[in-house]
Amino acid sequence: MTKATIDNVAALAGVSIKTVSRVVNKEPNVRQSTRDKVLKAVAELDYRPNLSARSLAGNRSYVLGLLYDNPSANYVIDVQDGVLTTCRAQGYDVLIHPCNHQDPDIGKEVTNLIRQTRIDGIILTPPLSDVSAILEVLKDSRIPFVRIAPTLQKDLCPYVETNDAEAAYDMTNQLISLGHRRIGFVSGHPDHRAVSHRFEGYRAALVENHIELDDDLVVQGYNSFESGEEAANTLLNLSARPSAIFAANDDMAAGVMMVAHQMGIDIPRELSVAGYDDTPVAHQIWPSLTTVRQPIQAMAQKATDLLLKQLMGKEVQLPASMLSSSLIQRDSTGPAGPAR
Amino acid sequence: MTKATIDNVAALAGVSIKTVSRVVNKEPNVRQSTRDKVLKAVAELDYRPNLSARSLAGNRSYVLGLLYDNPSANYVIDVQDGVLTTCRAQGYDVLIHPCNHQDPDIGKEVTNLIRQTRIDGIILTPPLSDVSAILEVLKDSRIPFVRIAPTLQKDLCPYVETNDAEAAYDMTNQLISLGHRRIGFVSGHPDHRAVSHRFEGYRAALVENHIELDDDLVVQGYNSFESGEEAANTLLNLSARPSAIFAANDDMAAGVMMVAHQMGIDIPRELSVAGYDDTPVAHQIWPSLTTVRQPIQAMAQKATDLLLKQLMGKEVQLPASMLSSSLIQRDSTGPAGPAR
DNA sequence: AAATAAGTTGACAGCGCTGTCACCAGGGTT
DNA sequence: AACCCTGGTGACAGCGCTGTCAACTTATTT
Numbered sequence: 001m002t003k004a005t006i007d008n009v010a011a012l013a014g015v016s017i018k019t020v021s022r023v024v025n026k027e028p029n030v031r032q033s034t035r036d037k038v039l040k041a042v043a044e045l046d047y048r049p050n051l052s053a054r055s056l057a058g059n060r061s062y063v064l065g066l067l068y069d070n071p072s073a074n075y076v077i078d079v080q081d082g083v084l085t086t087c088r089a090q091g092y093d094v095l096i097h098p099c100n101h102q103d104p105d106i107g108k109e110v111t112n113l114i115r116q117t118r119i120d121g122i123i124l125t126p127p128l129s130d131v132s133a134i135l136e137v138l139k140d141s142r143i144p145f146v147r148i149a150p151t152l153q154k155d156l157c158p159y160v161e162t163n164d165a166e167a168a169y170d171m172t173n174q175l176i177s178l179g180h181r182r183i184g185f186v187s188g189h190p191d192h193r194a195v196s197h198r199f200e201g202y203r204a205a206l207v208e209n210h211i212e213l214d215d216d217l218v219v220q221g222y223n224s225f226e227s228g229e230e231a232a233n234t235l236l237n238l239s240a241r242p243s244a245i246f247a248a249n250d251d252m253a254a255g256v257m258m259v260a261h262q263m264g265i266d267i268p269r270e271l272s273v274a275g276y277d278d279t280p281v282a283h284q285i286w287p288s289l290t291t292v293r294q295p296i297q298a299m300a301q302k303a304t305d306l307l308l309k310q311l312m313g314k315e316v317q318l319p320a321s322m323l324s325s326s327l328i329q330r331d332s333t334g335p336a337g338p339a340r
Numbered sequence: 341m342t343k344a345t346i347d348n349v350a351a352l353a354g355v356s357i358k359t360v361s362r363v364v365n366k367e368p369n370v371r372q373s374t375r376d377k378v379l380k381a382v383a384e385l386d387y388r389p390n391l392s393a394r395s396l397a398g399n400r401s402y403v404l405g406l407l408y409d410n411p412s413a414n415y416v417i418d419v420q421d422g423v424l425t426t427c428r429a430q431g432y433d434v435l436i437h438p439c440n441h442q443d444p445d446i447g448k449e450v451t452n453l454i455r456q457t458r459i460d461g462i463i464l465t466p467p468l469s470d471v472s473a474i475l476e477v478l479k480d481s482r483i484p485f486v487r488i489a490p491t492l493q494k495d496l497c498p499y500v501e502t503n504d505a506e507a508a509y510d511m512t513n514q515l516i517s518l519g520h521r522r523i524g525f526v527s528g529h530p531d532h533r534a535v536s537h538r539f540e541g542y543r544a545a546l547v548e549n550h551i552e553l554d555d556d557l558v559v560q561g562y563n564s565f566e567s568g569e570e571a572a573n574t575l576l577n578l579s580a581r582p583s584a585i586f587a588a589n590d591d592m593a594a595g596v597m598m599v600a601h602q603m604g605i606d607i608p609r610e611l612s613v614a615g616y617d618d619t620p621v622a623h624q625i626w627p628s629l630t631t632v633r634q635p636i637q638a639m640a641q642k643a644t645d646l647l648l649k650q651l652m653g654k655e656v657q658l659p660a661s662m663l664s665s666s667l668i669q670r671d672s673t674g675p676a677g678p679a680r
Numbered sequence: 681a682a683a684t685a686a687g688t689t690g691a692c693a694g695c696g697c698t699g700t701c702a703c704c705a706g707g708g709t710t
Numbered sequence: 711a712a713c714c715c716t717g718g719t720g721a722c723a724g725c726g727c728t729g730t731c732a733a734c735t736t737a738t739t740t
Contacts (some may be wrong), residue, residue, distance in 0.1 A: 005696060016720040021698060029717055048456040052401065053696035055392035056725045073413040073620075084438065093457065096436060098424065116388040117433065225624050254624040261626040280413075281621050284565050284594040286601040345726060356690040361728060369687055393726035396695045 004045040013041035024049055051093075055118065063093045064307065065119040067110070067128050069101040071223065072251070074279045075296060079125055079148070082300025090308055095119060099128070101191065107133035114141055121145055121307045123300075127192045129159070146307045148299055149194040158306040160299045160321045164194055167292045167325040168201025171246060171274055174327065176209050179336035180244040180272060183211075186221040186231040186256065188248035195223065198248045198276060217242055221252045228255020236263060236271075243271065243336045250275035250282045250291055257285060257332065268334035278328055287331035294325045344385040353381035364389055391433075395458065403433045404647060405459040407450070407468050409441040411563065412591070414619045415636060419465055419488070422640025430648050435459055439468075441531060447473035454481055461485060461647045463640075467532045469499070486647045488639055489534040498646040500639045500661045504534055507632045507665040508541025511586060511614050514667070516549050519676035520584040520612060523551075526561040526571040526596065528588035535563065538588045538616060557582055561592045568595020576603060576611075583611065583676045590615035590622045593629055597672065608674035618668050627671035634665045 006024075010017040015038060022030050023038040030038075041047070055061045066083050070076050080096065087094050095117060099109060113119070114137075122145040128134060129150035138145050139156065147159040175183050185202050188195030199218070206213050216238060219231040228247055232255060235242055247253035253275030257267060265271050267287055275282055278293035302321050346364075350357040355378060362370050363378040370378075381387070395401045406423050410416050420436065427434050435457060439449060453459070454477075462485040468474060469490035478485050479496065487499040515523050525542050528535030539558070546553050556578060559571040568587055572595060575582055587593035593615030597607060605611050607627055615622055618633035642661050 007696080017697080018699095018720055018722095019718090022719090025698085029719090031718065034718080046455075048452070050396070050696050051457060052392045052395035053725090054698075056390070056396050056727085057696075057698040059698085059725070061392065073417040076417055077413040080436070081438065084436070093435060095433060096420070096424070098421065112388070115386075117391060225620070251620075251624070258624065258626050258628075280565070280591075281624055284591070284598065284621055285625055286598050288598075347726080357727080358690055358692095358729095359688090362689090365728085369689090371688065374688080390726050393695090394728075396697085397726075397728040399695070399728085 004047045006047070006049065008045055009038065009041045009047050012045060013037045059118075060120050061118045062091060063095050063117065063119045064304070065095050065097055065113060065117070065122045066125070067097050067099060067122060067134070068125045069099050069128055070125065072277075072279065075125075075277070078296040079300040082297040083123060083304045085297075086301045086304035086308070092120075092308065101127050101131050106131060107137045110134050110137045111141070114143055119143075120311055123303055123307060124148065124150070125300075126150075126194050127189075130191075130193050144307060144310045146303045146310075148303050151193040151197065158303075158310065160303045160306070160323065161194075162294050162299060162323050162325050164198050164294075164325065165201040165204070167327065168198040168246075168248075168276070169205045170201075170327055171276075171290075171292060172202045172205035173209070175244045175246065175272060175274065175333065176205060176211070178244075178272065178334065180242075181211055181336070182214070182217060182240065182242040182244075184217045184219070184231075184235040184242035184245040186219050186228060186235075186245065186247040186252045188221060188252075189223040190220075192223060195248050195276075202246060221248060223249055223251060225251045225255045225258075228252030229259050230255075232256040232259035236260065236265065244274070244333070245271065246274045248276055250277045250279045250289060253289055253291070253332075254281055254285055257289070267332055270337060272333040272336070274333055282328070283330065290330045290333040291328050292325050293328050295323045299323055344387045346387070346389065348385055349378065349381045349387050352385060353377045399458075400460050401458045402431060403435050403457065403459045404644070405435050405437055405453060405457070405462045406465070407437050407439060407462060407474070408465045409439050409468055410465065412617075412619065415617070418636040419640040422637040423463060423644045425637075426641045426644035426648070432460075432648065441467050441471050446471060447477045450474050450477045451481070454483055459483075461651055463643055463647060464488065464490075465640075466490075466534050467529075470531075470533050484647060484650045486643045486650075488643050491533040491537065498643075498650065500643045500646070500663065501534075502634050502639060502663050502665050504538050504634075504665065505541040505544070507667065508538040508586075508588075508616070509545045510541075510667055511616075511630075511632060512542045512545035513549070515584045515586065515612060515614065515673065516545060516551070518584075518612065518674065520582075521551055521676070522554070522557060522580065522582040522584075524557045524559070524571075524575040524582035524585040526559050526568060526575075526585065526587040526592045528561060528592075529563040530560075532563060535588050535616075542586060561588060563589055563591060565591045565595045565598075568592030569599050570595075572596040572599035576600065576605065584614070584673070585611065586614045588616055590617045590619045590629060590631055593631070593672075594621055594625055597625060597629070607672055610677060612673040612676070614673055622668070623670065630670045630673040631668050632665050633668050635663045639663055 006017045006020050010020045020038050023035050124147045126149045129147040130152045145157050149161050150159050187199050190196055219234050221227040221231050245256050253273055256273050260271050275289045275291040278291045282289040282291045346357045346360050350360045360378050363375050464487045466489045469487040470492045485497050489501045490499050527539050530536055559574050561567040561571050585596050593613050596613050600611050615629045615631040618631045622629040622631045
């Protein structure tokens with residue numbers, strides 16, 4: 001009950017501790033009959049290898065580091081879940097490490113993390129995927145890492161991404177096909193390059209439909225609800241106000257809707273609003289928000305998978321994985337009203 | 341750059357490794373001049389103790405386990421932040437372990453966790469704080485632990501709680517003072533005993549104001565947005581419908597508001613709605629939600645603190661900590677309209 | 681000044697595991 | 711028959727640290 005070390009198992013199975021080690025670590029070159037004996041002993045004693053000892057002796061920790069700096073709790077939780085699920089299945093643990101991407105000492109912080117905990121690999125999530133101070137450190141330290149939705153130096157490490165621009169393009173196109181011509185856009189935080197790239201999709205759809213890009217209709221947002229409110233105040237007070245507003249994330253879209261409600265603008269009759277991310281607020285808000293769902297958990301799983309593969313020595317081909325986002329049609333968008 | 345072990349530091353400082361160990365671990369009985377020498381060497385080599393080695397030799401891991409099973413991403417993130425902040429300050433790491441409180445094997449799962457990772461202590465959050473299978477295991481394993489907002493066997497371990505019932509009482513009282521007499525209540529998930537205790541506050545306020553508790557006005561919810569919608573469907577279709585609804589959490593309150601909107605009921609003119617938790621949705625929704633803010637992060641910090649104190653050998657007095665929640669007045673509540 | 685207590689330091693034996701390497705048996709090759 | 715493989719196994723030396731305990735130095739007491 002108390003303990004059960006590898007020695008106990010070896011004694012019970014009548015083999016050396018090295019053989020037990022081989023079996024436990026699924027190494028090849030152990031006769032099947034020996035393997036069975038050992039497994040039986042392991043089961044009988046309910047043996048669990050001591051991770052500290054293993055880590056010390058093997059010079060690896062069986063722990064992955066997950067770095068993030070994302071104000072969206074839902075995003076973080078989804079990533080954590082994806083990473084944890086995959087890690088657990090492979091006997092790895094996860095060390096979560098929230099940090100501040102604007103901290104000038106972020107590079108040193110990452111160095112410390114690596115040196116002290118001896119984690120075996122690192123997973124970077126946006127916006128950290130594009131922080132060059134971190135990338136430098138990781139490159140130098142030779143520690144394997146993967147990134148989720150990077151936009152910079154994509155050849156640096158394996159990564160996973162989603163077709164953000166394409167989904168934004170689809171969403172814009174859909175608004176256009178509903179008859180909207182003046183479509184406002186609230187862009188994402190410039191530090192979150194993946195988010196800000198959604199603008200490209202918006203622009204592409206306009207171009208394709210021969211609608212001129214009106215600079216007045218594009219407002220810089222910062223991913224927060226409040227910045228969505230500010231943007232809406234600008235957009236909805238324009239002399240020729242848009243009949244639709246596409247915000248680069250749901251929080252900002254919620255901000256837009258709040259302002260519209262306060263101004264007595266009916267959604268979607270007078271104004272269509274679209275978001276991006278499909279956070280819980282999207283379906284809790286009234287009217288429920290048309291948005292884009294990203295496969296966050298799947299991306300995290302895939303990324304972890306790539307990292308673990310790399311750790312197992314299997315070389316991972318760089319061209320990475322692309323998972324696709326999907327449009328979620330809800331009640332905040334509708335046909336454009338009569339032109340004003 | 342590469343490494344730097346305790347031996348290197350000892351050599352550079354001209355002392356034994358044991359002395360370095362003493363200094364690094366802030367043990368007493370080291371002459372100040374010696375301490376300085378060692379610290380200088382530590383700084384010069386940028387030495388970081390290897391946690392695996394320390395853990396193996398010292399029979400402790402410097403890692404705390406954080407167990408949770410909470411569908412609210414915001415709650416979990418807040419707890420994580422609180423725990424992490426406190427742990428980092430003390431040189432501890434955190435192993436997060438989401439799990440399912442209804443899993444019949446939850447006890448075994450916790451046993452495995454303890455056996456394998458040799459974590460030094462455990463932090464339990466609701467609803468896990470009240471899962472007796474876990475409590476049994478922890479009691480037997482003699483591993484120190486703390487609980488956040490427990491309601492069962494409170495003498496089992498140190499804990500932190502907030503004055504839930506009192507805040508619910510205040511909220512109800514406020515609705516009453518706004519003139520509401522028929523106040524609906526959407527109760528929390530029965531497994532989340534702390535949440536379901538909020539009902540006590542509601543009842544107490546009614547009693548004190550000589551308002552009879554009407555069973556029709558109390559509907560069982562399950563903490564989810566959808567259960568809030570269902571409850572609202574029941575309550576708002578009552579022949580004598582309530583002029584206010586108090587939901588035991590914000591998600592359910594949002595569900596209530598959704599149904600009200602769909603039925604064309606104006607909030608707060610025709611119906612006041614109050615929630616509990618002050619999740620982000622509370623201020624992103626329209627109209628913004630009157631609710632109660634819990635000091636989640638502070639509770640997590642306090643709990644971690646208690647646990648760490650316990651680990652340092654300082655005995656913690658049981659009577660635990662009570663942190664108080666505060667009422668957040670927003671736009672979803674207002675004076676009761678003319679009686680109908 | 682001698683005796684005792686208190687403070688300070690280091691030698692050394694592990695903690696429980698993995699890496700290295702040596703060894704042995706048996707099957708193919710020359 | 712001598713040779714080399716290759717698969718299978720174990721002996722053993724650490725990994726980098728902390729706990730124990732003994733030894734030594736410096737105060738404090740008598």
